[in-house]
Amino acid sequence: MHDAEPEPEMATFRREVIDFVAANLPSDIKEKVRCNGELQKEDHVRWQTILAAKGWYCAHWPQAVGGAGWSPLRRYVFEQALAEAGAPWMLPFGPAYVGPVIAEYGDDEQKQRFLPDIIASNTAWCQGYSEPGAGSDLAGLKTRARRDGTGYRVNGQKLWTSFAHWADMMFCLARTSDEDRPQNGISFLLLDMRQPGVTIRPIVTMDMRHHVNEVFLDDVFVPRENLVGREGRGWEIAKFLLSTERLIVAETGKARRLLAQVRETAERAREGGQPLFDRPVFRRGFVEAEIALQTLEAYCSRLLKRAALGEQPGYQASLLKIRGSELLQTITALGASVAARTGLALDHEPSAGQNSPPDADAETSGLLREYLSQRAASIYGGSNEIQHNIVAKARFGFQ
Amino acid sequence: MTSLDDLTALREHAFRWVDQAYGEAHERAGRGLAEGYAPGMAAEIAGQGWLAVMVGAQNGGMGGGLREMAAVMEAVGRGLVAEPVLSQGAIAAPLLDRLGTPQARLLLARVLDGTSVTVMMHQEADAGFERTLASSRLTEEDGRFHIHAAKAPVLDAAGAKILLVTALDAAGRTAVVAIEADAPGVRLVRSRSVDGRMLAAVHLDHVAVPADAVLNAGADASAIVETVLEEAALLVCSEACGAIPILVEGTADYLRTRRQFGMPLASFQVLQHRMVDMLLAAEEASAVVEAALDSADGPERKRAFALAKIVTARSARFVAQQAVQLHGGIGMTDDLKVSRYFRRLMQCETMFGDADWHAERFDRLRG
Ligand SMILES: Cc1cc2nc3c(=O)[nH]c(=O)nc-3n(C[C@H](O)[C@H](O)[C@H](O)COP(=O)(O)OP(=O)(O)OC[C@H]3O[C@@H](n4cnc5c(N)ncnc54)[C@H](O)[C@@H]3O)c2cc1C
Numbered sequence: 182m183h184d185a186e187p188e189p190e191m192a193t194f195r196r197e198v199i200d201f202v203a204a205n206l207p208s209d210i211k212e213k214v215r216c217n218g219e220l221q222k223e224d225h226v227r228w229q230t231i232l233a234a235k236g237w238y239c240a241h242w243p244q245a246v247g248g249a250g251w252s253p254l255r256r257y258v259f260e261q262a263l264a265e266a267g268a269p270w271m272l273p274f275g276p277a278y279v280g281p282v283i284a285e286y287g288d289d290e291q292k293q294r295f296l297p298d299i300i301a302s303n304t305a306w307c308q309g310y311s312e313p314g315a316g317s318d319l320a321g322l323k324t325r326a327r328r329d330g331t332g333y334r335v336n337g338q339k340l341w342t343s344f345a346h347w348a349d350m351m352f353c354l355a356r357t358s359d360e361d362r363p364q365n366g367i368s369f370l371l372l373d374m375r376q377p378g379v380t381i382r383p384i385v386t387m388d389m390r391h392h393v394n395e396v397f398l399d400d401v402f403v404p405r406e407n408l409v410g411r412e413g414r415g416w417e418i419a420k421f422l423l424s425t426e427r428l429i430v431a432e433t434g435k436a437r438r439l440l441a442q443v444r445e446t447a448e449r450a451r452e453g454g455q456p457l458f459d460r461p462v463f464r465r466g467f468v469e470a471e472i473a474l475q476t477l478e479a480y481c482s483r484l485l486k487r488a489a490l491g492e493q494p495g496y497q498a499s500l501l502k503i504r505g506s507e508l509l510q511t512i513t514a515l516g517a518s519v520a521a522r523t524g525l526a527l528d529h530e531p532s533a534g535q536n537s538p539p540d541a542d543a544e545t546s547g548l549l550r551e552y553l554s555q556r557a558a559s560i561y562g563g564s565n566e567i568q569h570n571i572v573a574k575a576r577f578g579f580q
Numbered sequence: 581m582t583s584l585d586d587l588t589a590l591r592e593h594a595f596r597w598v599d600q601a602y603g604e605a606h607e608r609a610g611r612g613l614a615e616g617y618a619p620g621m622a623a624e625i626a627g628q629g630w631l632a633v634m635v636g637a638q639n640g641g642m643g644g645g646l647r648e649m650a651a652v653m654e655a656v657g658r659g660l661v662a663e664p665v666l667s668q669g670a671i672a673a674p675l676l677d678r679l680g681t682p683q684a685r686l687l688l689a690r691v692l693d694g695t696s697v698t699v700m701m702h703q704e705a706d707a708g709f710e711r712t713l714a715s716s717r718l719t720e721e722d723g724r725f726h727i728h729a730a731k732a733p734v735l736d737a738a739g740a741k742i743l744l745v746t747a748l749d750a751a752g753r754t755a756v757v758a759i760e761a762d763a764p765g766v767r768l769v770r771s772r773s774v775d776g777r778m779l780a781a782v783h784l785d786h787v788a789v790p791a792d793a794v795l796n797a798g799a800d801a802s803a804i805v806e807t808v809l810e811e812a813a814l815l816v817c818s819e820a821c822g823a824i825p826i827l828v829e830g831t832a833d834y835l836r837t838r839r840q841f842g843m844p845l846a847s848f849q850v851l852q853h854r855m856v857d858m859l860l861a862a863e864e865a866s867a868v869v870e871a872a873l874d875s876a877d878g879p880e881r882k883r884a885f886a887l888a889k890i891v892t893a894r895s896a897r898f899v900a901q902q903a904v905q906l907h908g909g910i911g912m913t914d915d916l917k918v919s920r921y922f923r924r925l926m927q928c929e930t931m932f933g934d935a936d937w938h939a940e941r942f943d944r945l946r947g
Contacts, residue, residue, distance in 0.1 A: 321841075389914065462940060518936075521930035522708040524773060525774040529769075553923070566851070
């Protein structure tokens with residue numbers, strides 16, 4: 182348990198993070214984030230390395246495994262400030278997902294073998310949970326890991342695996358035995374992606390980008406020492422992973438940045454001789470989004486303050502997920518509405534070197550593209566319907 | 581005006597054509613092309629008369645009206661037809677037909693036979709959804725004309741041969757000027773629209789135009805232009821009304837077949853109710869569009885058209901968003917039609933003004 186950190190200190194820390202980003206984020210990366218351009222793996226690694234040098238990458242990990250033992254509140258303030266300042270989205274698979282799992286459930290050898298390489302950005306990870314038949318109902322997964330000599334042979338298909346094409350390793354759930362309940366008999370495995378039998382097929386989403394993949398596993402070998410925790414206890418580990426994420430699911434920092442960007446683009450865009458931002462209907466929509474943002478921030482703060490006093494959130498995390506996704510969808514819809522004034526252009530013909538940045542068109546198109554990709558925010562990581570089910574059951578006992 | 585039987589036959593024929601002859605490969609064929617559509621297919625569509633529906637018989641057209649074109653646009657939405665139908669059959673052709681000058685009729689003939697994609701460029705670059713002309717100018721000096729205008733991006737303009745550019749003359753009348761897209765001084769700025777079709781904005785910096793390119797021949801074309809824009813806004817609603825039921829039925833089918841937690845998704849009550857809300861949105865959109873068509877010749881025309889756009893835009897957004905949501909991850913993929921209907925409906929929703937813009941208009945137009 183952490184002591185509650187006084188608010189003035191958090192405000193100072195937030196400022197420090199924003200200033201750090203301003204001073205240290207490479208300008209090409211900054212520009213890509215601003216226009217929602219296509220970040221490459223190398224861009225992410227470059228930025229992660231800068232954060233690591235400052236001691237701010239994986240700082241929420243326990244000190245014993247190379248972190249700084251940050252409280253959930255400090256982590257929240259940090260991540261929101263980073264996003265607000267225009268830093269790239271932090272790929273969560275290593276630092277936020279598998280890292281904490283290995284720190285909690287891994288043996289010493291696993292901690293040694295995997296964690297330093299995550300902090301140093303030497304290994305990129307992906308998350309292999311979902312399958313064609315196992316989406317909302319994750320326990321329906323069919324990928325099998327059968328014992329074979331010194332390890333397992335894994336067969337099956339993973340779907341929607343984000344950034345599998347960049348990954349060296351995948352943490353995945355696979356069935357090691359058939360039990361009475363589908364949640365039992367699932368194991369948490371660390372799988373080397375760079376080996377025969379792993380086939381990655383790209384999937385293009387409606388923003389016309391390649392983030393997600395199908396991953397086919399054909400007799401892929403996972404050594405016994407890459408099993409995390411006990412065999413058949415994967416479900417419990419997956420639930421632990423979710424709990425570490427609880428309080429940061431709402432991306433309020435990103436929402437702040439996008440809202441500011443909507444405002445800037447709407448101030449530049451004109452309608453009937455005046456800035457679009459000054460049109461009452463548009464402004465009203467903007468104000469509503471601002472109200473929703475500040476409400477969500479207040480709710481996050483309230484939960485984080487209580488968490489600092491040892492009151493762990495339960496169903497509230499689902500409420501944050503619902504509102505967080507809705508908020509990003511609302512804000513980016515305003516961005517799409519700005520883009521609609523000029524025909525909903527998603528890609529621009531490269532101009533003949535005339536448009537030096539900042540390119541207003543590129544920024545507006547970036548928001549439009551973000552509107553498309555944010556439709557997934559209410560689908561992944563437990564859809565909003567599933568979150569409603571969770572709360573109805575946890576809070577009211579409805580079945 | 582055609583009879584009801586003719587109208588039904590036209591609609592059925594158009595639906596059958598998109599269902600049987602116009603497949604996914606056609607729909608996506610234009611994506612890699614500079615025009616944003618397949619020129620061969622565009623010619624084929626012209627050949628089946630879709631662009632001549634609203635044109636008077638004396639000008640080689642079918643002599644139909646809004647209802648007939650609405651039926652065609654429904655088919656376009658249903659099949660996600662990427663070729664220029666709205667911009668030709670619902671805008672350029674009726675505009676040229678109504679201008680009626682000899683030069684306009686010449687250009688019209690080439691629209692109808694599919695040899696010359698012709699796109700009206702009216703909206704000014706800084707106008708947003710507003711339709712009034714402010715900075716587009718046509719000047720005349722010793723019988724020599726010059727045009728000066730910056731127009732907002734318009735669908736299909738990237739592949740156009742002729743641009744029909746509106747501008748104010750010295751007397752404040754609206755002129756319609758035909759400009760060859762590749763003429764000197766014409767600067768097209770191309771972009772790809774969210775639905776894969778191509779847009780172009782045009783910048784005309786005091787470009788010289790021959791006298792016969794001024795199609796209104798001294799008359800004020802503002803009423804004609806306004807009528808064309810109003811009707812185009814309604815016809816894009818018909819396009820949406822063709823697309824929306826595909827999403828409603830497709831989503832219902834998906835919920836029946838996709839299983840999670842050991843049962844079909846269709847057994848979850850929240851999804852059943854969502855489907856009903858989608859259906860309601862679809863029914864309302866069809867109802868207001870039909871009402872607008874019924875009121876097209878009456879005193880309530882403008883408000884009925886605005887209402888149609890408001891309700892259809894909202895329905896399009898709701899149905900499209902929920903269709904993606906209820907499909908889950910697969911709904912996000914470019915390969916599944918659902919996301920392509922989603923993106924096309926974004927165009928239908930906002931082209932010629934979104935729901936908010938038309939709601940303000942709806943209020944202003946109160947008698
Ligand atoms: C962009 C993106 C990135 C992703 N990245 C990853 C990744 O890196 N790794 C990974 O493992 N997975 C990833 N996913 C997968 C994601 O977690 C799943 O899409 C999600 O769990 C939903 O599963 P599904 O797509 O199969 O939808 P389904 O479960 O089939 O759901 C379809 C619809 O039915 C609803 N529904 C389902 N069950 C119920 C119920 N009981 N009651 C009411 N409604 C219900 C859902 O809410 C949804 O609207 C990603 C998905 C996307 C879109």
